[in-house]
Amino acid sequence: MARRPGEPGLFLALAPMDGVTDATTRELLTSWPLAPGRPSGISMCVSEFVRVTRQPVQPVVMLRHCPELARGGRTRAGVPVFLQLLGGDPEWMARAATLAAELGAPGIDLNFGCPAKTVNRSDGGATLLKQPCRVEAVTRAVREAVPAAIPVSAKIRVGWEDAAPVVEIARAAEQGGASWLTIHGRTRRQLYKPPVDWAAIGRAREAVSMPVVANGDLFDRGALLACARVSGCASYMIGRGAMGRPELFAQARGWRDTDLGAEELAALLIAHAEAMAAEGAELRATLGRFKQWLRMAALLRGDAGAWFEALKRTQTLDEARAGLAQLTG
Ligand SMILES: Cc1cc2nc3c(=O)[nH]c(=O)nc-3n(C[C@H](O)[C@H](O)[C@H](O)COP(=O)(O)O)c2cc1C
Structure with a gap:
């Protein structure tokens, strides 16, 4: 590479x-x-x-x-x-x-x-x-x-x-x-x-x-x-x-054929929010980035657009986690 x-x-x-x-x-x-x-x-x-x-x-x-x-x-x-x-x-x-x-x-x-x-x-x-x-x-x-x-x-x-x-x-x-x-x-x-x-x-x-x-x-x-x-x-x-x-x-690079599944993308989004929280970021900032990532993913993936609509008013990390689990489960 x-x-x-x-x-x-x-x-x-x-x-x-x-x-x-x-x-x-x-x-x-x-x-x-x-x-x-x-x-x-x-x-x-x-x-x-x-x-x-x-x-x-x-x-x-x-x-x-x-x-x-x-x-x-x-x-x-x-x-x-x-x-x-x-x-x-x-x-x-x-x-x-x-x-x-x-x-x-x-x-x-x-x-x-x-x-x-x-x-x-x-x-x-x-x-x-x-x-x-x-x-x-x-x-x-x-x-x-x-x-x-x-x-x-x-x-x-x-x-x-x-x-x-x-x-x-x-x-x-x-x-x-x-x-x-x-x-x-x-x-x-x-x-x-x-x-x-x-x-x-x-x-x-x-x-x-x-x-x-x-x-x-x-x-x-x-x-x-x-x-x-x-x-x-x-x-x-x-x-x-x-x-x-x-x-x-x-x-x-020919290392992967499949597109990322909904659950995999959701896990990545949650890992990002958890990492921000662990670094001491404020909840507002953490959720702001979470929603922004969803909005950007929605440019390319229809499912992420639906997740954004469903989760754009989410107030806590637990809500985001549960919401994504429900949407992708
Ligand atoms: C939200 C956002 C923030 C950006 N910030 C920067 C930046 O800090 N420095 C920079 O050189 N380009 C910045 N860009 C431009 C991107 O690096 C890139 O040139 C542009 O998004 C086109 O590439 P893409 O179609 O792959 O997104 C930004 C783009 C977006 C959408």
Whole structure:
């Protein structure tokens, strides 16, 4: 299994999703036994983004976003977790990256794709796509700040208004020294609306020599094959698909044929809620994440949609447990 894009074998990363693929979820998805005797099939993870403004980021903030730093930047199953930084100021991004490297991050990922208005208004995320030279400047500053052994990857969308600038943006990231580039095949304007544009990812891939990781709507094996055909990519990042079909990583590697059964998914959801509770999370937060996972799974699975409707007003963990047992029993 490739740990980095460009290595032999299939590279499948778990996407960063703020408020979704937190450390508890990363831990669970990289350790849950989805195929007998096999690891999860996840090559690497990326943390939720750490916002970098014109002031120092405190170590405690990085450790909160990426508690795996205390274990060499790996989940307990040994899967590397890159720390993601989001910001538009090269100097402050470089300082934050230096700290992340000192804390033990196995790699740094740069977020140039976040479409959130609040983030974009304060000069972060997808805003930088409007000026590819700024993508280059931030990437270069971070690349120069951290030891050469630590990869610096960048994550972009295909453009702000349309996909025309994707090649220029990809070249800018490469010029800045990115180790590889992940491209979500949507513009900022689209947010998460269809269609995903894997062909634009392919145009960027052809224009650069660093590996390109394709991302966007990779919801099943058929989508992975179609994306490979259209984009020419051999490396992929999976986000929402991982919440509805966590078995997709193992399936794509030929380690598992069947889709996850209702009971198996329910067990995973309950294990997540129990892990959050054991870590001392408030009940509100635990149930919030439980319902959010259900909602995301509902994008891909009809049964999860029905569970969400039935459990969206659940007030306790016991109620959630009993409700799921009844719905899946
Ligand atoms: C709720 C949510 C939160 C996200 N947070 C981040 C983030 O923190 N950093 C980032 O680079 N992308 C973030 N993304 C984008 C995903 O990483 C990914 O690019 C996008 O969901 C498309 O991939 P998918 O179709 O496999 O989900 C987020 C997406 C969602 C739905």
